[in-house]
Amino acid sequence: MNDQSAYRTDMIAARQAPDQRRGVVGWLRANLFNGPVNSVVSVVVIGFLAWCLWPFLKWTLFDADFLGSTRADCTGDGACWVFISARFESIVYGFYPEAARWRVDIVFAMMAILVAWLAIPRLPYKRWVGLFALVGFPVVAWILLSGGYFGLESVPTRAWGGLMLTLVIATVGIVGSLPLGVLLALGRRSKMPFVKAVSVIFIEFWRGVPLITVLFMASVMLPLFVPGNVEFDKLLRALIGIMFFWSAYMAEVIRGGLQAIGRGQNEAGQALGLGYWQRTGLIILPQALKLVIPGIVNTFIALFKDTSLVLIIGLFDLLAIIRAGLTDANWLGFSTEGYVFAALMFWVFCFAMSRYSQYIERRLNTSYRT
Amino acid sequence: MNEATASDTRTGDDAKPMIEIEQLNKWYGDFHVLRDIDLTVAKGERIVICGPSGSGKSTLIRCMNHLEAHQQGAITVNGIEMTRDIKRIEQIRRNVGMVFQHFNLFPHLTVLENCCLSQIWVQKKPRAEAEKTAFEYLERVQIADQARKYPGQLSGGQQQRVAIARALCMRPEVMLFDEPTSALDPEMIKEVLDVMIELAQEGMTMLCVTHEMGFAKTVADRVIFMDQGQIIEQAPPAEFFNNPRSDRTKLFLSQILGH
Ligand SMILES: Nc1ncnc2c1ncn2[C@@H]1O[C@H](COP(=O)(O)OP(=O)(O)OP(=O)(O)O)[C@@H](O)[C@H]1O
Ligand SMILES: [Mg+2]
Numbered sequence: 223m224n225d226q227s228a229y230r231t232d233m234i235a236a237r238q239a240p241d242q243r244r245g246v247v248g249w250l251r252a253n254l255f256n257g258p259v260n261s262v263v264s265v266v267v268i269g270f271l272a273w274c275l276w277p278f279l280k281w282t283l284f285d286a287d288f289l290g291s292t293r294a295d296c297t298g299d300g301a302c303w304v305f306i307s308a309r310f311e312s313i314v315y316g317f318y319p320e321a322a323r324w325r326v327d328i329v330f331a332m333m334a335i336l337v338a339w340l341a342i343p344r345l346p347y348k349r350w351v352g353l354f355a356l357v358g359f360p361v362v363a364w365i366l367l368s369g370g371y372f373g374l375e376s377v378p379t380r381a382w383g384g385l386m387l388t389l390v391i392a393t394v395g396i397v398g399s400l401p402l403g404v405l406l407a408l409g410r411r412s413k414m415p416f417v418k419a420v421s422v423i424f425i426e427f428w429r430g431v432p433l434i435t436v437l438f439m440a441s442v443m444l445p446l447f448v449p450g451n452v453e454f455d456k457l458l459r460a461l462i463g464i465m466f467f468w469s470a471y472m473a474e475v476i477r478g479g480l481q482a483i484g485r486g487q488n489e490a491g492q493a494l495g496l497g498y499w500q501r502t503g504l505i506i507l508p509q510a511l512k513l514v515i516p517g518i519v520n521t522f523i524a525l526f527k528d529t530s531l532v533l534i535i536g537l538f539d540l541l542a543i544i545r546a547g548l549t550d551a552n553w554l555g556f557s558t559e560g561y562v563f564a565a566l567m568f569w570v571f572c573f574a575m576s577r578y579s580q581y582i583e584r585r586l587n588t589s590y591r592t
Numbered sequence: 593m594n595e596a597t598a599s600d601t602r603t604g605d606d607a608k609p610m611i612e613i614e615q616l617n618k619w620y621g622d623f624h625v626l627r628d629i630d631l632t633v634a635k636g637e638r639i640v641i642c643g644p645s646g647s648g649k650s651t652l653i654r655c656m657n658h659l660e661a662h663q664q665g666a667i668t669v670n671g672i673e674m675t676r677d678i679k680r681i682e683q684i685r686r687n688v689g690m691v692f693q694h695f696n697l698f699p700h701l702t703v704l705e706n707c708c709l710s711q712i713w714v715q716k717k718p719r720a721e722a723e724k725t726a727f728e729y730l731e732r733v734q735i736a737d738q739a740r741k742y743p744g745q746l747s748g749g750q751q752q753r754v755a756i757a758r759a760l761c762m763r764p765e766v767m768l769f770d771e772p773t774s775a776l777d778p779e780m781i782k783e784v785l786d787v788m789i790e791l792a793q794e795g796m797t798m799l800c801v802t803h804e805m806g807f808a809k810t811v812a813d814r815v816i817f818m819d820q821g822q823i824i825e826q827a828p829p830a831e832f833f834n835n836p837r838s839d840r841t842k843l844f845l846s847q848i849l850g851h
Binding site: 484489490493495496497500504505508509512588 | 710744
């Protein structure tokens with residue numbers, strides 16, 4: 223009929239992928255109002271949420287008082303955030319002497335810079351910054367916070383408190399429990415019976431006791447065992463207890479990751495002549511840790527929130543200092559504001575960790591296919 | 593006269609076996625996997641090991657770089673006797689390259705990093721030099737253009753070629769292959785076999801567990817047939833395929849060549 227061949231000789235040119243973005247209206251239409259039933263469900267759910275949230279928003283924002291310095295400034299029906307702003311300094315610094323608070327500020331700033339530097343992939347010299355964050359920074363932070371050197375006025379840890387104390391405990395807990403957890407997890411899988419036994423006993427002991435008991439033992443029982451004249455800082459004892467406690471959890475999370483790595487990976491490393499620590503550090507751990515990022519961050523978040531338990535041994539962390547403020551005779555009756563604010567502070571830090579972990583997971587994902 | 597000396601030294605060198613296995617026995621618990629294995633592999637020799645599933649082929653070649661420990665007998669690789677001493681084992685492993693059925697590439701590292709890792713950490717080479725060597729071998733297995741990709745982005749055949757390059761980067765004296773093509777789709781088997789054939793023609797000492805009888809016929813100097821942990825028969829491929837002596841070999845050959 224026609225003389226065109228039944229096959230084509232040229233390739234069909236590549237075309238642009240169809241545009242998937244459709245703007246807000248497009249999104250709403252595609253996700254909430256794609257059909258009569260879904261539209262009704264959407265309207266009902268949105269209405270219900272608004273009905274639930276409205277009083278809360280009214281109380282926290284629209285009817286709330288933000289400005290002022292005494293309770294007399296709170297005239298509305300809503301929250302009295304003046305309570306928080308008036309006590310803000312003590313919420314952040316605890317009982318830290320006012321004249322020395324610049325030292326805390328420096329530590330905060332250093333920590334923010336270090337965390338940002340390590341968290342933003344584009345910035346260079348990661349290895350050196352990381353090394354400083356792990357070795358140099360704790361020393362500098364300790365000298366600045368506790369003083370006693372270079373003419374800095376000494377501030378005993380019992381004066382530490384508030385957000386600053388929460389961050390100190392959380393940072394030490396996180397930075398200490400991860401490497402310790404890695405070692406314990408490796409130890410538990412070790413072929414050396416002694417190492418294995420020690421790891422198993424350590425993990426099972428610390429995982430089996432409630433954190434409150436650990437803290438209580440650290441503060442009350444430990445001094446009974448050490449000679450009376452040895453001064454062993456209460457905060458330090460709590461830090462060690464928290465670190466050991468969470469490293470046991472961490473170890474089990476990491477062990478899960480180690481178990482998910484096939485035997486072949488280790489064998490390939492062996493066949494190439496790599497030693498145990500090289501295989502572990504270069505091949506096994508990078509993969510295992512990546513696999514269990516959600517579990518690790520989950521543990522970090524739990525750790526962060528449970529720092530507030532130190533209040534039972536008389537340390538005034540963020541939550542404890544806010545609670546202490548509730549008993550202030552000038553500010554009776556503002557416990558809701560106090561707890562909501564404490565919750566918000568904890569939530570901000572935990573949410574940031576969660577988001578960052580998701581970002582890192584996406585970034586490290588190299589398994590495009592299995 | 594000079595020539596004679598040169599060839600004499602070469603025969604002297606060739607005479608020293610690359611791998612020497614004497615009276616090797618191995619058990620898994622009570623299960624006797626390898627029984628009285630005697631095997632000598634000369635330098636430059638290419639050996640194909642075949643046999644039914646579970647006959648101990650993998651176990652045998654994994655003993656040669658101590659991925660499995662043996663209980664009795666002696667293994668000497670390139671003049672170094674295998675003991676339980678980890679230093680000595682690692683010394684042997686540096687001379688022995690291994691390619692696995694499931695590639696076992698490191699998925700968190702790029703192709704290039706896979707090839708450089710052991711050069712940098714075992715041979716202590718500077719990174720630039722390691723990368724140069726890596727590219728040299730990636731070029732040879734014709735995959736240099738994928739050097740910056742991750743293993744997960746490559747096809748099975750490509751991954752296996754990278755695995756071969758990774759092993760070659762250590763410039764091993766011997767290469768062990770454990771069923772390198774049996775996890776691959778048919779159309780990818782050839783690209784891997786071609787690389788292996790080329791390697792064999794360059795004079796690499798090779799031990800290869802495979803059921804690719806075409807490969808055995810093309811390159812092998814000797815085919816070894818194993819069953820139930822023993823070496824039943826070994827012969828040059830022509831003899832092995834045309835007139836096998838043992839009944840078990842005949843049965844095995846009829847099963848894999850029969851259809
Ligand atoms: N770690 C182990 N523990 C106990 N038994 C094992 C172990 N590894 C292998 N075996 C057994 O030893 C025997 C030999 O195994 P091997 O893997 O060497 O066989 P193969 O000849 O390579 O077989 P295939 O062709 O299926 O790969 C098999 O019966 C297997 O079940
Ligand atoms: Mg096998």
